[in-house]
Amino acid sequence: MKVLKYKEWRETCIALHMMLQMMGKVKLETMPPQPEWRHVVLFAEPDGFTTGLVPAGKDGFEIQLDLADACVKTTTASDASAFSFSGVVSVADLYKLFKSMLADVGHPCEINPIPQEMFTATPFDEQHASIDFDIPCARRAFHQFLFARNALERFSAPYRGKRTHPALYWGTFDMTTTLFSGKPCPYRTDASLVERAAFDEQFIEFGFWTGDESTNDPSFFVLAYPFLTDGSSDEVRPRQAFFDPEQTEYFLRLEDVLKADDPQETVVRFCQDAFRNIAKRQQWDDAAWLFKPLLT
Helix, strand or coil, X not given: CCCCCHHHCHHHHHHXXXXXXXXXXXXXXXXXXXXXXXXXXXXXXXXXXXCCCECXXXXXXXXXXXXXXXXXXXECCCCEEEEECCEEECHHHHHHHHHHHHHHCCCCCCCXXXXXXXXXXXXXXXXXXXXXXXXXXXXXXXXXXXXXXXXXXXXXXXXXXXXXXXXXXXXXXXXXXXXXXXXXXXXXXCCCHHHHHHXXXXXXXXXXXXXXXXXXXXXXXXXXXXXXXXXXXXXCCCCCCEEECCCCEEEEEHHHHCCCCCHHHHHHHHHHHHHHHHHHHCCCCCHHHHCCCCCC
């Protein structure tokens, strides 16, 4: 797998991100709330992303973004509808097609059209700039997400405490798994609803994101809450991994991961090292037991 850096597919990345936000916003409007926004995440499939079953009406529906066929499709027990996003498109056109698709299967849904946690606040229906959607690049990026999802699942699967399975958080556009200590830790009361709902327990987040306007390199990251006040690059393997004191996170570039003899195991070791150091620094109870080997 050759690394796809952000600037190589920026326009396509933005369009893909916008479509995934549309899907996630439908879940936001329709799913029963869960802690830490777990009800709105999207899941990886072999050929793209899915909402999973959305309970609505008699049976519910599912929305899938299929990168193999370059389309978004909605399926119910008795009906289906889809639209293509290949070629030259605009976000406004994609949004119109998205809304029509949901209406076609009897599940129209009004969502907030303002992008969440992105560089722009221009509503979907007002983004008329043409984008040449690069399907091969989107597929390459998706395979990076799949690699990350599988590596993060391998790391987090043995965890005995509360955890979230690796899933796509469509606001920040990262594939993330989260491990919780079980300790309540409410965020400051003057923060936004998004922050207060996301940060209310002690946790460590292990994720992957594709890069952005300020960072060209797709990378793995580890974020602790409460946020770290210090850290050291010497605490994590491999040697290319580092602690960023400004972000208060550990990072490991995908490019460095793929140079290893066993890339997935390299991600697992990076996450294990970060977990041990953070759990010790923040005095997690029974940290050793939480990763005690399972019976096999």
